[in-house]
Amino acid sequence: MNMAVGSQGGFQPGKSLRRAWFILITVVLCLWVLLPIYLLFSNAFSTSSGVSAFPKGIVPPFSTESVGFFFRYSGVGKAFWSSIQVAVLTMIMSILIGAPAGYSLSRFDFRGKNLFRILILMTRAFPLPLLALPMAVMFIRVGLDDTILGLALVHTTLALPFAVLITYSLFSGIPIELEEAAWTLGCNRIQAFRKVIFPLVLPGITASAIFAFVISWNEVFAAAVLTIEHRTLPAFILQSLGVAPLHLKFAGGAVLVLPALIFIFLVRKYLFAMWGIANR
């Protein structure tokens, strides 16, 4: 009896210590993400004097003035719409091009495969400010300048390496035997892909699509140079936030972050599903 209690007592602390660690790390990780968002939104909905006041009260003064400024800001609605168009187009194009590339990389052996994989990454080696000038000159000459499609092409180029590499690892994670089993049961290659592989990789593809969306949503420099009437929201707002007073910086930040947050919230189940696959 004594022994049992003793051994239980010896076992408990170790378990509860692990549990305490687990909780502590969870809390730290949550704070890591939530605290900046809390500060962003609490300051965005504060008064301008409340933002620069120190020390801060627990509940900051509430005002919608700073955020309201951006909703009344002429051109915000249009810029928001342009941003969505560019981001969605980027998302679609980078998946349409990236997923087949990822599939081929994972399923077929061909000469120069490794070189090709490195070349894909190389597209990220050149900073945009360096590329923007020749690109803009070309776009003006070709007629792509200041169009949604033109900017989406640039953003697709930025997102493509990630789309290819993410889908490559997704397809590689699915045993070829599954496909082969489908073939032996009478599917042709396309049917096997649609009925077996596609459902399995859909969450992952969605995740890489989200990634493309976010890359496009956050990109400022190319958008600022290549668009004028079709300015995206970041090019329209973020550019001028650096020189804005503090309370407008917070409000503008909140206005920029909110749509991305909502978008990720909407597609969160696909993201979680992808992590499920990664574990398997």
Next chain:
Amino acid sequence: MATRRQIQQANGVAEILQGSFMKSVIQKSSALSLVLAASFLGTGSVQAEGVLFWSKQANPPEEQQAMRENVLSGFEGEVDFQGSEPGPWLTRLQAEIKAGSGKIAVLGGLHGDFTTMGDDLVDLSSVDLGDSEMNGTFMELGKLGGGELKYMPWMQATYVMAANKKALEHLPEGADVMALSYDELIAWSKALAEKTGSPKFGFPAGPKGLKHRFFQGYLYPSYTNSMVTKFRSAEAETAWNAFKDLWTVTNPGSTGYDNMSEPLLSEEVWVAFDHTARLANAFNERPEDFIAFPAAAGPAGRGFMPVIAGIAIPSTAPDMDAAKALVAYLTNPATQIETLKATSFFPVVDVELPDDMPPAVKLSGAAIAAMSGSDDANPGLLPVGLGKLGGQFNAVYVDAFERIVLGGEDVKAVLDEQAEALKAVMEEAGAPCWAPDPASDGPCPVE
């Protein structure tokens, strides 16, 4: 069997490559394809939306809004005002010039931005100014040293000091805040640090702070009566040593400040030096708590530097007449007053200022008047004739600051080295001296 599979494989690959997989994705997300279609439609209907005013100035969101709603709304045509950061501003312009066609009709920028692009700007001498009386000195600057008017002066600003009224009680005995000397400023800052327990002087030495203008237009002219020629003189050494002394009681956060309004509002800093437009927010927010006053004076007078913003038309402008009409509109007195309210940049034409001006305009206006009207006023112009070497010219002063003040290197040794760099810049540009340095034949010498 194996052959059939191979054939199937080959067919499959071909079909995948042909995009049947893609089709299935799109079918599953008809909403997305709708947006896709909409965006293609959107790209088809590109049309000009009035005159594009591509500006590096008036970029903060509140100023952009005021430019659109108050300043440009009175123009007879539509104006599309687009504020931009310096990088995209220049890149877009260069792209249009290189491509030989563009959308930008009117450019807004600082004197220094236009000096590099003289050949690509249209001569504005023919713009009809009506009865606006344009400042003659500024018109000369707009010619960029040639015969054609490359940019039209648009608005002006300068740098002043700002202080929280709480700081005034610690002023040294007998010092007049409207006519301070650098010694008094240092003594004041020391007293503030002592009495309040932390350094309260603030200086915009952040990455985007305008520190170089302080050394070029304030410190050097005040101590050496020169910006270039006496760069490594004994007087310059005195100046840097005085600034080093001031730095000991300067808020260490200064190396992160780009804009002094915020540290003033949060009261991290009680006394600060900055561009009037970058102080405007503090003055407008709490006009009762702050005062504006002239920059300090040294042994050679009260050095200060006016800043000129200009408007120009690139050679690729789509509608030259509309662009010129906008330039003329921006220089008329009523527009200039609206511009002042919107941006805190002062008019460049003769105007009667009405009484309903924002606090920042009244406060800094009084300080500027006291500064330029003081007996010991010693104005230094923005660098003239440096062309694209303007950045290197600024770097000479910023490097000297970083090595002497932040790095603690020997003043004389640093000045000797930086003087060589300065000399190289002046000789490469072949730029003659500008005020306060006496005029020179050939490149401005560095003694």
